[in-house]
Amino acid sequence: MPIDPNQVTWDEAKTPSAAPKIDIGSVQWDAPAASQQAINPATPDTTRSLGSTHPATTPPQDNPSRGFGPELARQVGLTARYGMEGLGQAAEIITEPVRNLVTGPAMRAMGLPEGKPMGKTMEGVADTMGLPRPEGDTERVVGEAARFMAGGAGMAGAAGKVAQAVRPGPLQAAAQLLAAAPGVQVAGAAGAGAATGLSREAGGSEGMQMAAGLAGSLVGGVAGNRMAQVAQGGAGLASRLAPGGAQALEQQLEQALGRAGVNWQDVPEGIRQSLRAQASQAMGQGDGLDAGALSRLADFERVGATPTRGTLTLDPVQITREQNLARMGANATDSGLHGLARIQNENNSALIASMNRLGAGAADDATTVGERAMGALQRGLDADKAGIDALYSQARDSAGRSFALDGRTFTTQASKLLDDALVGGALPPAVSQHLNRIAQGEVPFTVDYAEQLKTAMGKLQRATGDGQTRMALGLVRQALDDTPLMELGQAGPAAGARAIGGSQAYAGGVELGEQAREAFNRARLANADMMRRVERIPGLKAVYEGKAAPDDFVQQYVISRSAKALQTADLAAELRRSDPQALEAVRGSIAAHLKTAAIGAAADETGKFSASGYNRALMALGSRKLSQFFDKDEIAQIRAVGRVAQYTTVKRRAINEPLTMQ
Template structure:
């Protein structure tokens, strides 16, 4: 029997065995010339066309039912059927991929697509049906869960119209490419292009419509640039009031940067978040990068961004690691800011303390030299040996002690000297009286007994009031000179007594202990009054003042980093803010200008914005979800069929792995958008690999959705 071939216009034709393909083609062409051309089919009238349409309705309904069942079945197989088959493979052996929907449609007896058009429509409908099932299930799950699971479910249920349209377009494009001869790689490219372009096109139409509507609305009265700038400054100053600063207090470059951010935010919404503006100033003042989590501080945004940063950090793509790298950069910048305020000094506590002590020693030496100079001048006078009236002295001293009933409180050696003067056993000259006064002063400073101090003071008063004996007027010059020297010494000793740091230097103390005890300590001699007295003694020494500032900021940095090196330490907001509070504002004001104090406080606040999790947040601190999300993204990049495409991984897999993460990271760092208010249903988790369409994966947001998000209306 020969070969039977279906030939156009000739029907089934039998050719003898042994004929080559070229001979068969030649025979077909030759025979075709002997047949008249078929008559053109007569077009059907309206009635015939209506008959065909009515007859095709049951089939089209059946096809639609098949597509819907197959789409839902495909979703079921992706999440249940195929995973179960994989788990059971070691026992039951490898089984073909599940086709639950197709099997069910065959059992029911639904028709199958027979033409290219029906197959393309089927591809589109299946993806729409599958996406609808996922969106519906996610919406239900969002109401029954919380934390990260709820955030994922809400994201999957967001923007349903765009997800459905994107899925349908992707399915149709892939099917059409297949029916027109495209291979697997071409089908994938066409599906991706259509799926991504559709939501962009929809968003463009919506934005164009919104723009036309805005133009048709009646315009309000024009606002001058000066009025706009005044409104911006009022907004910023009102927000900064809580931090005790004004826009004019900030460096010009920082202030201008904040103005620009606020001006851009006003173009998005007139209702800015004052708290976000206030936090923005802290970020700009410290040179750190603001993000949505830090600016808004609402639990949802904080949770999603921190989890998104973890997903990116666990991914292998640099673009996906943008948020985690920003967190690390901010951590380093906080330390850099402290270094700029003095913490970058090479001096340790010993070296820094030595500089301050040297300044105190120098001040003490200058005072001592001046006092010694005056005493030397007094001793050089001719009246040092002039005699005082001993009877007047002893009588005056005894009267004062008896009136105050403090005679018993007088030290025995002073009482002995008083008696010797009264009996004439000790000549009471100007020189002896000065020695006596010196001894009394030493005893007063060495005792804590107030009554004893008062008794000694009465003897001292009696000595000051004792007149010279007649004919001894030459001694008046000596007495006046000694009085001037003694007054200067008394004033200096009062300063020393009120300056514990100076006393410690005079008595001897180790420099490293000096810093802790008299500068950065929280009590004892590091109180504000004592530190202020120390400052008064060193304020004329720029080196000593710088040393104090350096030791204060070094102390803050050491606490914040727990002693770790700058490049390895994690800045602790709790330790830093505790240390800053320990030093206190009043002590800081003694050594730092207002702008530097504002920067130190801003560093503490930014560290808190970055690290303190708001109540109600659900950050996955265990990092399990982040690792799982990254593994899922990496699996997308390693799909087998992508490796068979020319440049498939570089052109498709790698971008799919990080495009959503990088887009959401940029959105998190969009300062003007974040100043306009928190997102109610943000899309930071769309890159988890769980979406059913490119629209969901890309996280496309329409103008309407953006406005609803900015003004607080939920988008789901």
């Protein structure tokens, strides 16, 4: 109801009694305390810092003493306040853009007060609930850390829910990134909050508080990650120390690599030890063994390169992220951001160094290698020829080389074989003349004469490309080999077998003649073996005929696609027999060929390894050629270089594009 002011009775003010007067001259003043002479009027408690949600207050000089129960209740209340305010601050990532761009302008247009930030709102709710406020420096710093922790945990949890709810795509990838390693995120948030609070309490500016918060987040994240690794490592160690743990780990590694096509027993022991350690760590963290990732890790170990998460998993999103970060880090002025770019460069150098270890680094030029290979083959041929000449000399010096053969039997059998095969007209005229002279007794048809005739027919047979002529010569040779020796006194016009160095005719049987013929056969077989090798190996034939050129010898007779694997295998055997050092030179030339296919004519320090160029050259060589010049471990390294080059040169791509290699 309304109040009538005219009817209100007001009490009369009482006049206070006069205050006693103070004689200033008789007052004694205490001297100021030393501790009060250096008080900074701008103390941290009266300033406001960046990121703080609390108004500047002046704390009491001494906290009131409380019992255990009240203090415990207070700390529980502070924890609840920090959690509410931290979640509110984390929510501002979403609510503040809406408040500043949508609701704020709308409220101002209607003349209404704007809403508060979510952090402030939660602070008011905490005040309404009667939750205690922090007192003193320590509680404020702890509170800042707790708010950051609550905000970080809430953000990670919300991101995980979003990642599960949305479809695969950029949004899900971003949510998964925000939800990754929540424990490390919370530790980083705690470090950031504590560092920010300490900087504020020490009177730091807003920029100093931001820098301190960033440094604190890094330290906290590293510490959290290290704690997680220690805990996981302890679990892994316990499992490895359990009975049969090492054997079980070995079996799982063997099975996992076997699924990827890698024989565990073929992996060098040094690499196996590294894989055991990596696998043990992964299993200690509760992860399974990915066969593909293990196989790729083994390749990196062989080459001596450094894998990244993207190069091991071949996850296109991770690969794209790493390459983007490497490019941005390389363009940054902060050397601490150059890590990924350095790894890429070091891996490129590791690929080149791996080929150098296989011989490419010390390989001579093509002409020098060709000259060494041709020289080794020629020395082998010369040694073969010397052995053949020695056998022929022994046969010619034998006592039985003058024994006569049955000329009539030979010519009759030769004519019959030629007529039966209808190739009599294909016999070279020179050989026909010899047959006629033997039949007529015009020449001494001895073991020595027969061997000379065989040599002449062999040359004609190798020189002709006519099939009938070759067949006719072969039939005459067959008849000559089957012709019997004649004892002393049975020979016709060719009679007169005598012992070498004596004037008396040999009075025994045909043994000496047979020995002489066998000696000639040994010499002839040795020569035939050499000529078969010459005909079978194009590179050896070119050297034998003097047609080989050193500048392209290895390219033409080893590396080229036209050089068949069987031919290069025989050529490698010849080099190994004649001069193993020449084989090493050719081996180095092959490695240099692969290296050149990868980096061209560039120097090792500036060359960029091309996975596609290297693997094309490797595919052209083929496994069989490689096995002729390299051992099993070296071939494994050569192939690992090609695979690692692919892993480390995958192009950045959009989500729906296929992976491609550079």
